[in-house]
Amino acid sequence: MTRGQFGSAKDSVENTSQYRNFFVTATWKPSTSFQLMGEVALTRGTEMMDQIRMNVPADVLAKLPWSDYDLSLVHTFSNLDTKRWDVNLTALTRLAKGVDGLLSYSLVKYEDMTPYVADLTGELSMLQLGLRWTL
Numbered sequence: 078m079t080r081g082q083f084g085s086a087k088d089s090v091e092n093t094s095q096y097r098n099f100f101v102t103a104t105w106k107p108s109t110s111f112q113l114m115g116e117v118a119l120t121r122g123t124e125m126m127d128q129i130r131m132n133v134p135a136d137v138l139a140k141l142p143w144s145d146y147d148l149s150l151v152h153t154f155s156n157l158d159t160k161r162w163d164v165n166l167t168a169l170t171r172l173a174k175g176v177d178g179l180l181s182y183s184l185v186k187y188e189d190m191t192p193y194v195a196d197l198t199g200e201l202s203m204l205q206l207g208l209r210w211t212l
Contacts, residue, residue, distance in 0.1 A: 090152075094124040110171035117164050123159040158190035175212065181205040 099119045104110040129148040138144075167181040182204050189197040 089131045090129055092126040092155075093126065094122070094157075096120060112169050114167040114169070115165065118162070120159075120161045120163075121163075122153065122157060122159045122190040126152050126155050128152045154193055156191055160188040160190065162186040169209070171209050172208070175210060177211070179205065179207050179209050 097120070100116070100169045101118075102114070104114045105110060129151050135179045162185070164179065164184040164186075166183075167179065172178050182202070184200065184202050186200040187198060192198070
């Protein structure tokens with residue numbers, strides 16, 4: 078968890094962020110020429126800040142009728158709550174000495190729990206097929 082403070086001691090705003098990550102990986106080698114690998118990760122993130130309070134005297138506000146200093150809801154615009162899944166499955170097989178065939182599938186799923194301007198929720202899938210050469 079991180080905390081940041083902005084402003085003077087009299088008019089300060091505190092920001093709090095917290096990110097939690099859980100990660101699991103496994104490898105299975107049923108033979109010397111074939112292996113399967115899997116990875117799963119979950120990341121949860123939250124950020125929020127205190128309400129902004131500005132001590133502006135009424136006589137100053139009276140001189141600025143065209144200005145709106147209502148900041149009572151601004152702190153809610155930065156409240157973030159996200160969840161992200163990362164999943165990867167890979168199969169690797171030995172084709173010849175120093176040459177492996179690779180098949181991999183990756184999925185990233187992102188969920189924006191508190192969308193404001195735009196909902197960033199979505200997912201991305203990737204499939205890889207290739208050869209890997211090693212010495």
